[in-house]
Structures are given as C-alpha cells and as structure tokens.
Amino acid sequence: MTRECRLEKLNNKTIAHLRKRNINFEKYFSDFKDNEPLNFAALDGILSKAMQNSAQINITEKLIDNEIVLTLECTDDEIINRFVSAFLDALAEFYEKHEVHVTRMFGCFIYLKRIDGELKAVHATEIPIRYCPLTRQMLIEVGGDVAANILKSMDEGNVKSQPYLMRALVDDVVIKGGYFDTSRPLNSCEANVLFGASETMSSAFRNGLIDAAVIVSNNLGTIITTDFSNTQGAVKRMTGLFVTSPSKQILKTAYDANIIPLYPHTACIDQLEGVKAAISIGYKKIAVSTAWQDNILLEDISNLEKDGIVIYKFGVCSTSIDDKTAEIMAENADLVWSCASKSVLSHIAPNSIAQVGVKIPVYIMSKKGWILAKNHLKIIAQDRGEDISVLENICLQKGDEKPVILNDINKFKVISAKDLLPCSDCPHPYV
Numbered sequence: 001m002t003r004e005c006r007l008e009k010l011n012n013k014t015i016a017h018l019r020k021r022n023i024n025f026e027k028y029f030s031d032f033k034d035n036e037p038l039n040f041a042a043l044d045g046i047l048s049k050a051m052q053n054s055a056q057i058n059i060t061e062k063l064i065d066n067e068i069v070l071t072l073e074c075t076d077d078e079i080i081n082r083f084v085s086a087f088l089d090a091l092a093e094f095y096e097k098h099e100v101h102v103t104r105m106f107g108c109f110i111y112l113k114r115i116d117g118e119l120k121a122v123h124a125t126e127i128p129i130r131y132c133p134l135t136r137q138m139l140i141e142v143g144g145d146v147a148a149n150i151l152k153s154m155d156e157g158n159v160k161s162q163p164y165l166m167r168a169l170v171d172d173v174v175i176k177g178g179y180f181d182t183s184r185p186l187n188s189c190e191a192n193v194l195f196g197a198s199e200t201m202s203s204a205f206r207n208g209l210i211d212a213a214v215i216v217s218n219n220l221g222t223i224i225t226t227d228f229s230n231t232q233g234a235v236k237r238m239t240g241l242f243v244t245s246p247s248k249q250i251l252k253t254a255y256d257a258n259i260i261p262l263y264p265h266t267a268c269i270d271q272l273e274g275v276k277a278a279i280s281i282g283y284k285k286i287a288v289s290t291a292w293q294d295n296i297l298l299e300d301i302s303n304l305e306k307d308g309i310v311i312y313k314f315g316v317c318s319t320s321i322d323d324k325t326a327e328i329m330a331e332n333a334d335l336v337w338s339c340a341s342k343s344v345l346s347h348i349a350p351n352s353i354a355q356v357g358v359k360i361p362v363y364i365m366s367k368k369g370w371i372l373a374k375n376h377l378k379i380i381a382q383d384r385g386e387d388i389s390v391l392e393n394i395c396l397q398k399g400d401e402k403p404v405i406l407n408d409i410n411k412f413k414v415i416s417a418k419d420l421l422p423c424s425d426c427p428h429p430y431v
Contacts, residue, residue, distance in 0.1 A: 003273055004265050005084055014072045014080050018087065021095060021266045022066035023243050027293070028102055028109040032123045037098040043068065046094055050087035057083055066268075092246050092265035101180065101218065103170075104240030104292070106135045106150075107319040107340060107431070108162065110170050112180070119180055121170035126159040128320055129340045132427040133359050142173055180218050182247040186257040188233030194380065194407065195356055197314045197337065198235045201287045202228035203376040210312060210372075212283035214274035216291070217259075219247040221267035222274040224260040224281070234259060240291050240317040242269065272297045275304055275311060285310050287372070291317035296325045298332035312372055318344050320431045334369030337362050340427035353396040355404045355417070359426050370396055377405060377412060386411050 006017040025033040043061060047070075051057070057080070058073035070087075072080055099114035111123040129135075131154060139147040146168045153161050178184050193199065204210040205228035213225045217234040221244055225231040234254075246267040254261050260281070261267075262274050271290050278286050288311060290297050295315045305311050315333040318326075318341040326343035329336055330351045338344045338361050349355075352363035354370055356377070364370050374391055381388045390412055394403045400418035 002088070002262075002264060003277060004088060004263050004268070007080070007084070012073070012075055014074065014077075016070040016072055016080070016084055018068040018070065018084070018091070019263065019266060019268060020063075020066055020068050020091070021243070021245075021268055023100070023102070028242065029111065029123060029125060032111065034100070034111065034113070034123075038063075038094070042094065046087065046090045049090040050083055052086075088265040092248070095245050095266060096247055099245040100243060101241070101245065102243035103174075104242070104317060105166065105170070105174075106132065108166055109242075110166060112170065112175070119175055121167035121175070124163040124166040124170070126162045127154060127166070128431045129427055129429060130154050130157060132340060133425050142169070144172070146172060182219050182250040183253075184250070186217075186233045186250070186253050186259060187229040189229055195362055195376065197289050197316050197335075198232050200314070200335070200372055200376040201225075201289075202232045203379045204287060204312070204372050205231060206379065207375055209375055210285045210287045212278045212281075212286045214271055214278055214286060214288040216241050216244075216269055216271070216289070217254075218244055219250045219267060220244070220254055220259070220261045220264075221246070221269045222262040222271060223254065224262065224274060224278050224283075226258045226260070230257045230259050233257070242291070242294075244269070269294075272300050275301050279304060279309055284308055285312075287312040287314065289314040289316050292319075293321060293325055295321060295329050295333070299328050302332045310368070312368055323347065330365065334366045335362055335364060335373060340430050342430035345430060351398060353398055353402065354394065355402060358404065358406065358420060358423055361404075364396070367396065370394075381412060384410060390414055 004019045008015045020038055023036055047059060060071045062069045074080055099119060101112040103110050107128045108125045110121050112119055113122045136151065139151050146165055150165045150169060153165060198215065201213045213231050215223060215225060215235055217223050218241060223234060225234055244267045246265060251261060251264055262277050271288055271294060275286060275288050288301060298313050298315065301311060301313060313333050315329045315336040317339065318337060319339040321341055321343050323343050326347040330348045336344060336348050348363050352365055354364035356362040356373060364373050377391055378388050394414060400416065402417040403414050404417055404420060406413050406415065
C-alpha cells in the first residue's frame with residue numbers, strides 16, 4: 001500500500017487509516033472558504049463504488065481531520081487489500097473530478113478550481129508588497145494590460161484591484177501557459193532562474209552530490225525526483241504550491257520519468273513524509289524544499305539525519321513567515337531564499353555564513369549549504385566560460401566579513417558584507 005493507507009489489526013477487525021486531502025482555507029485566506037467536496041455523502045458514494053469490485057465487507061467510517069478511518073470486518077487480508085485498492089482508485093477519481101489548487105505568486109495566495117470543465121482562478125489575496133525587482137522583471141516579460149495594471153497597482157498601493165488582476169494573470173498566463181496541463185512533460189534541462197532551488201538541486205544531481213530530491217509538483221503533490229532533468233521539469237517556474245489535485249495522466253508521465261509520487265491518489269503535500277519515504281527506499285543524499293510556514297518542518301527533518309543519511313534542506317517562499325518559523329529555519333536550513341521576509345532579515349541573515357546576491361539574497365546557513373551553492377555557481381560559471389577560481393578559498397563566516405557572491409555583468413565576484421552599498425532595488429516593504 002502507498003503512504004495514503006495504514007492498516008492495523010484489532011481482534012478480528014482491520015482498521016484502515018486512509019489519508020485524504022485536507023485544505024485549511026484559513027491558513028491562506030482570511031476572507032474566503034470553499035466547501036471541501038469530500039463529505040459523508042460523497043464518501044458513501046466512494047465506498048459504494050469500491051464495494052462493486054470487492055467481496056462484501058462490513059464497514060463503518062469516520063472523517064477525522066485529514067484521515068478517513070474505516071473499520072473493516074473481514075478476516076481475509078486479500079479481500080481487504082483489494083477493497084482498499086479499489087477505494088483509493090475511486091478517491092483519486094473523485095479528487096481529479098473536483099480539481100482544486102492553492103498556489104502563490106508575488107506573495108499572494110490564489111485558489112484555482114475546475115468549474116464546468118474549465119480550470120480557473122476563483123479567489124486571490126492582495127499582494128503584500130509594493131515593489132519587488134523579480135516581480136517587476138517577470139511582469140515586464142509577460143507583458144500585456146493585466147501585467148501592466150498589476151505593476152501600476154503596486155506602484156500606487158491600490159490593493160483593491162489586485163485580487164481581480166491576479167486571478168486574470170493566473171488564468172491568462174499560468175493556466176493557459178500549461179503549468180497545470182496534465183499532458184506536460186516532466187523532464188527539462190532549462191533553468192528558469194539563475195539561482196533557484198530546483199536549479200541548485202539539478203546541479204547537485206549533475207555532480208553526484210545528491211541521489212534524491214523531495215519537492216512538490218502540480219497534480220502530483222509531494223514527489224521524489226531522481227535526476228537533474230526530472231527535478232527541473234517537475235516544478236517549472238511555480239513559486240509556491242500548497243494544495244493540488246491528482247491526475248491519472250500526469251501520474252503515468254511521472255512514473256515514466258522515474259519520479260516517485262508519494263500520494264498518487266490524493267496528491268497530498270507532506271515534505272516530512274517525503275523525506276522519510278526517500279530514506280526508506282534507500283536514498284542517502286537527499287535534498288528537500290519546504291515552503292512558507294511549512295518551513296517549520298525543517299526541525300523534524302533534521303532529526304532524520306542519522307545512520308549516514310545526509311539531508312540538504314532548502315527553505316523557500318519565505319515572504320510573511322512568522323518569527324518562530326524563521327528561528328527554526330535559522331537553526332536547521334542549509335540554504336534560505338529570502339524573498340520579501342522581514343523575519344528572514346532579522347533571524348536568518350545575521351546567522352548566515354555566506355550570501356548569494358543582494359536584491360533578493362539566498363543565505364547560506366551551513367557548510368553543507370555552501371557545498372551545493374558553490375557547486376551550482378561553478379556550473380553557471382563554467383557554462384559561461386568564466387574563470388571559477390574566484391569561488392575557491394572563500395572563508396565562510398558570520399558578520400561584517402561574511403562573503404557575498406555577486407553576479408557582476410555576467411561574472412561572479414566576491415566582496416565582504418561590510419562593503420555592500422545600501423540596496424536601491426530591493427523588495428519593500430518586507431513582511
């Protein structure tokens with residue numbers, strides 16, 4: 001069975017704990033809530049469908065948080081396994097039919113839902129920042145009236161228009177651009193940003209520094225990737241994904257691309273369980289990314305580093321994280337993408353031992369983090385035909401002498417933190 005199902009025996013009964021998707025709307029949206037489609041009426045329909053392919057079993061069911069708990073009265077394990085398999089297949093079909101996603105762009109959360117056969121952005125929050133150089137660059141690249149109006153709304157602080165504009169942007173650019181297209185390929189060698197998390201992981205694969213990566217992908221949820229091309233291809237350019245729905249079509253593509261989906265029937269997102277699964281399979285050098293408040297999982301992930309297991313921990317999507325999460329990131333992450341986070345500036349930046357970039361810096365928190373960062377920087381430099389000697393013999397340390405690696409007119413140079421000039425093109429305000 002997959003990690004969506006846990007069976008336990010109690011006398012002559014079997015208790016099946018089946019994981020369902022659980023959307024905590026209040027976590028992302030203060031002013032919006034949609035009814036999760038899996039209620040008792042729907043559950044009865046799924047059970048009925050599963051029973052058509054299995055011998056009769058006496059069943060009682062409960063919905064508890066993110067689990068469907070079924071008590072199965074049957075002494076034949078083969079019958080129980082056949083029923084559970086049929087149930088999970090019916091559950092996957094249900095979730096695919098009722099497709100929803102929660103993603104994030106420019107710090108705002110967007111809820112996507114398939115309505116009358118068409119996937120659309122149906123709700124979005126305001127953009128929490130007024131300016132970001134990466135946001136501006138991306139919107140200029142996109143072009144068109146919607147992108148121009150988003151830039152204008154940020155410049156003017158007109159937050160009321162932003163939820164509508166962000167929904168329009170997701171409809172016109174993200175959805176129509178194929179980011180949720182379940183027929184999309186999952187292998188790619190194309191780097192989307194110079195120093196992104198998936199790009200850094202892909203470089204680590206290329207030089208044998210890792211043998212598995214635990215990341216998140218649309219319509220798949222938490223996945224384990226196994227080489228540089230399926231790591232890059234599985235995420236494309238999505239900046240944050242917190243809820244998604246399964247797809248049979250892309251599931252087959254994932255298996256063909258040597259990707260291991262952890263929750264093939266529900267597309268749940270659980271990076272801690274993803275790392276546990278990678279370890280149980282036999283991987284020893286694992287990279288994992290955690291996003292936003294889920295960065296709090298990094299402490300538990302660190303506790304899995306034993307018996308020769310090495311875990312490279314990437315903290316991403318950090319805009320508006322709370323101080324507690326930032327403190328855990330500072331103690332446990334190897335690399336942290338700063339985004340527009342006030343808590344990263346106060347808790348993580350002072351504890352970093354190196355920094356890549358200035359506008360939206362990536363903070364190196366450990367020697368392990370530097371191994372992967374240095375490897376990626378070297379690959380970039382080599383691909384550009386650049387001398388890589390500047391990246392050697394860098395002294396990792398906190399404080400004014402902290403090394404800062406800059407991309408200066410397509411070549412890297414290293415300066416000390418004390419020599420940095422005030423940033424005139426950084427995100428603001430930090431939140």
